[in-house]
Amino acid sequence: MEKTFDAAAAEPRIYAAWKSDGAFAAGANKSRDDTYCIVIPPPNVTGSLHMGHALNNTLQDILIRWKRMQGFDVLWQPGTDHAGIATQMVVERELMETQQPGRRDMGREKFVERVWQQKEKSEGTILGQLERLGCSCDWSRNEFTMSDNLSAAVLKVFVELYNQGLIFRGKRLVNWDPMFETAISDLEVESTEVDGHMWHFKYPLAGGETYEYVEKDDDGTITLRETRDYISIATTRPETMLGDGAVAVHPSDERYAPIVGQLCEIPVGPKEHRRLIPIITDEYPDPDFGSGAVKITGAHDFNDYGVAKRGNIPCYRLMDTKAAMREDGAPYAEDAALALAVARGERTLTEAEADQVNLVPDDLRGLDRYAARARVIEQITTEGLAVMVAADHPDVAWMKGQAPTWDKKGRAGLAPPLPDDETGPQTLPLVEAKKIMQPFGDRSKVVIEPMLTDQWFVDAKTLAEPAIAAVRDGKTKFVPDNWERVYYNWMENIEPWCISRQLWWGHQVPVWYGPEVDANGTSGLSMERRPFCAESEEEAKRAATNYYSSTLGHDVRIHAQNGDDEIVEIQRRGGTGPALGIEGVSWSDGKIDEIRIIRDPDVLDTWFSSALWPFSTLGWPNQTPELARYYKTDVLITGFDIIFFWVARMMMQGIKFMDEVPFHTVYINSIVVDGHGKKMSKSLGNIIDPLDLIDRFGADATRFALASQEVQARRTLRMSDQAAEGGQRFGTKLWNAARFAEINQCYRPHDSHTGADTQPHASHTGAIRPELAQHTVNLWIMGETSRAAAAVTKALEDYKFNEAATAIYDHVWKVFCDWYVEFAKPLLMGEDEAAKAETRATMAWALDQCLVLLHPIMPFITEELWATLSNRSKALIHMDWPDLADLSDTAADAEMSWVIRVIESVRSVRAEMNVPAGARIPMVLTGTGDGVAGRLDRNSALIERLARLSSIEIGAGAPEGSVTLTLDDCEINLPLKDIIDIAAERARLSKAVGKTDKEINGLEKKLANQGFLAKAPEEVVEEQRHRLEAARSDQARLNAALDRLSAMK
RNA sequence: GGGCGCGUAGCUCAGUGGGAGAGCACCUCGUUGACAUCGAGGGGGUCGCAAGUUCAAUCCUUGCCGCGCCCACCA
Secondary structure, eight states: OOSSOOHHHHHHHHHHHHHHTTTTSTTTTOOSSOEEEEEOOOOBTTSOOOHHHHHHHHHHHHHHHHHHHTTOEEEEEOEEBOOHHHHHHHHHHHHHHTTOOOHHHHOHHHHHHHHHHHHHHHHHHHHHHHHHHTOOOOGGGOEETTSHHHHHHHHHHHHHHHHTTSEEEEEEEEEEETTTTEEEOGGGEEEEEEEEEEEEEEEEBGGGOOEEEEEEOTTSOEEEEEEESEEEEEESOGGGGGGOOEEEEOTTOTTTGGGTTOEEEOSOSOGGGOOEEEEEEOSOSOTTSTTSEEEEOTTTOHHHHHHHHHHTOOOOOOBOTTSBBOOOSSOHHHHHHHHHHHHTTSOOOOHHHHHHOOOOOGGGTTOBHHHHHHHHHHHHHHTTOBOEEETTOTTOOSOTTOOEEEOTTSOEEEOSOOOOOTTOOSEEEOEEEEEEEEEEETTTOSBOEEEEEEEEEEOHHHHHHHHHHHHHTTSSEEESTTHHHHHHHHHTTOOOEEOEESOSSSOBOOEEEEEEEOSSOSSSEEEEEEEEEOSSHHHHHHHHHHHHHHHHSSOOEEEEEEOOHHHHHHHHTTSOSGGGTGGGOEEETTEEEEEEEEEOOOEEOHHHHHTTHHHHTTTTTSOOHHHHHHOSEEEEEEEGGGIIIIIHHHHHHHHHHHSSOSEEEEEEEOEEEOTTSOBOOTTTTOOOOHHHHHHHHOHHHHHHHHHHHOOTTOOEEEOOHHHHHHHHHHHHHHHHHHHHHHHTTOOOOBOTTTOOBOOGGGOSSOTTOGGGOOOHHHHHHHHHHHHHHHHHHHHHHTTOHHHHHHHHHHIIIIIIIIIIHHHHHHHHHSSOHHHHHHHHHHHHHHHHHHHHHHTTTSHHHHHHHHHHHSOOSSOGGGSOOOOOOOOOOHHHHHHHHHHHHHHHHHHHHHHHTTOOTTOOEEEEEESOOTTHHHHHHHHHHHHHHHHTEEEEEEOSSOOTTEEEEEOSSOEEEEEOTTTOOHHHHHHHHHHHHHHHHHHHHHHHHHHHOHHHHHHSOHHHHHHHHHHHHHHHHHHHHHHHHHHHHHHHO
16 A cells, blocks of 8 residues: 555546446435435536535535435435526626627627536536535436526426416516616625715705794703794705605604695706605604605605505606616606696606606716716705705714715715815705615625516515425424524515516526507507416417407417517516517508517526426426435535525425425535635635645545534634645544554455455354454454444434544544554464454454445545455445444443553653653552453553553552552552652642542532532432542542652652 | 624634533654654643522523624615
8 A cells, every 4th residue: 555645646536436337326325215315506607616615515425425325315416507697797797808799799699608608617617626526416417407407497387386376577666786787686685884975955845835843852842943944854865856756754743744745846956847746744754863854766765665655656767777867758847847747636647657757857867876966966055955054063074175976886985175265164064974784786796776677576475484384394494493593584574586687697587478458449459568478489379379369359470579678678667669569560451460479588586496406406397206206305405695595495486386395404504714714705815715625635635624614503614724634634544544454464354155245243254243252452442433333323313514523533543543553463463363363354344434434524535445455345435334233342341441541641650750752661550459450461461562661560569669640440650760750759649639639629518518419310429429439549549659759768 | 673603722613510622733752563644741721701590500591791694674
């Protein structure tokens, strides 16, 4: 054998061998009927895998390998996720960086083709990384969320939910990403606290009306009384004033009671077309915040939207898809007049009509929202309608002579000084500097704009109910279970899930629109759209044919066509226009004979397809044998960050379409951070690349480092080179133990009849059955091994990966290497052939068990050693997991732990007394109890060797000049007359006496406590008595040793 | 505002209602026939603070302090 394990060379070779042997295939090595299935959390095809993936997949592989060895019919289903918005972004960025034509220049088809190339590239990288890590996925079943079958599953689910009314389309306020120009779901919004400002403006009352404005403190004392001709409004978003539909105050707010129902003027826009809006009441405004009055902009604020809905206030959209001020529609004057008529109650608008109204003044049209904000503020201030306060007012952020301005991200900065006289202004507009929570797109990192648009939604509330119940009933358990609360909290407050995205990369919505047939219309067709939801174009056409021929009373030909951006625009605006189908209608002989239906160009949220992963990858909607066999799957291992995105949605869809939860256990793994506890990020430059770690330390070392640090309920796992080095050292230690075994010809006896590797507890050869073993050390290691096996198994059953790793680590290093190998040496090098054979067989067996137990965590080195050490009928990956009875031999355990104590005691005192490491010294045991002689007889060679003794005797008394150590059943005397430092020895003994003193005191006190004696369990009391006795005896003997020392001089 | 996690050796972290642990780092010694990616030995902790429950608290309860994260609509 080589001196060390060359991971870089061996790991790929071993992996290739497994692969070519079909070792990962579903059902490989199964010896029982039960299945064990894990579906991989499909990595995004955006790039490569990070440390979090390495952890996640290591944990999955550990469970998979363990269960496979246990004989389960195992399937680890691999695959990748198309990751809609993220992947589209990667490609768009790359196009930009390489100065290629952008998405819109390329056109949808070409662009999507380009994204497929990205998918191929990234998928190759990812699969390669998983292989390097040693993942034993069934690669023959590799899947992709946009493969034919998975896309078919998506279509079927969409259509079924649509037909059941669980998917619907509606105009709602959604989170809009102005960079990607798409709607996103609530979950894709990250709120971040930023420095913001709050402006206070005056909305003059219509017709110059005035009222008594009275402010009171908490005691009801009047603190301010003045006549006002305005209502004061505080806002962080002045540009949205243009779309205000009302001003709301709390119904109980006495300050504004006199003017509720009146109209006030929005103080911006061309004077001749100033708009009036009503002052209404709503529960939403908090009288104690700001001025207590809130401007209501239903189309650009989620709260305002709610108020607007309740109060039947129109929602006027101000911005386009890039969050620039609208340029479309009628001239401002026309629409402002229309809005004014609405405010006066002279007419009403439908939602769609309101959306057509463009209330952006002509001079602001086309401006970015932040540029528009600056202009609005400037105009209002210039006009004197800002609330003014003394220049030294504490809330004034608009510092003397300077005005706030805005960068692209909406953050305030400072503008050049305003013109001013020499003394400076006495009053300034009130602008409060304020921390505000600003929503950002999680991918684009730009400020999200609430936008009123038509989108597709899933009725998540309905689907969530059984998914909540499933966890409540224990059908699915979270490990650790505190995540269940997080799950409930979200699921119980779930909102409709916005699933449509105005992107190109994804599953296109399977809905085609044609013109609605007017119920009694003479024209036959209306401008409204009629959706046809179907799994294919053919079916959509069939549905359309049926619809039109039955409603129009004659046959029509249907053409289908894909939607394009122009149509998207129209859809977003609410829906009417020539492109929606009327244009595609042709007439002949006064009758409609051809109608074109147009497919919705939107695609679905990427999580819509991921939600189906546990059953779509198994073949659904086809009723495949795999689906029947492996669903429900067993465990899902994932990070807490996608409990909402993914886990919850898999629960919903799994129950809905399979009538069964997708998995019985959800294990939530840690988040990998760097060695300093910092989140790994590109900007911090602290990313640890798993491939780099694998290159430098090996996959086994990386896996061990991850597994040994994966602790339940701990949120973060610190990964560092140091941790990987630890894993590597462990591998080397094991490697060298195996070298020792090989050098000493510790081979497994081979059963020539069955060809099977023999197990000691079921051996046909007889050589190593524990009941036939003669030698205590061999009996002992069997017991240790069986206990280690039980510990590892228990840890894995409980998903305690760190405990599994620690259990096998300690067993290999501290038991097998530190003691058993040393204990075995005298036997292996002795003359007793029978003892030699027994020890060789036992060591071979014990080492094999180590390899088996370690294999799930460190598969490569264990497989390599397995093949190296003996001729095997099977690769280790397919060996049986030990199901050992407890092989403990009480007498052997007691004896070996006594031997270990003796050796450790001698070693300790030698080091303390500075006995040269090479010097062999004699040992005399005194005060020996029962059995010591026998133990000594059987183990003196071991003790002499490991404690470096020249001789061992049992004596009547301690030789003069001895160093004395106390064990419970004897004293160890080391005659060190020549080298002993009396003072040092006295100090050592005194320290030991002091220690026993402390213990005796504590125990005596405890045993004198009546409460303790009366209430503590009998065995605890007994144990304390025992300990007291031992401590007293110990102390007596130490004192005796001290006396001898004094006598020595 | 609500929820969660964490404060144990210099560092990173396990752990337990009844005698404080590991890895790394540090100190001393060591080329003993598997291994210097090693071996032997050692130093080092009021288990965040306070109160309570208990015969007994590092562990359970409560409060406080500190750190981190998640969710949430205060204009």
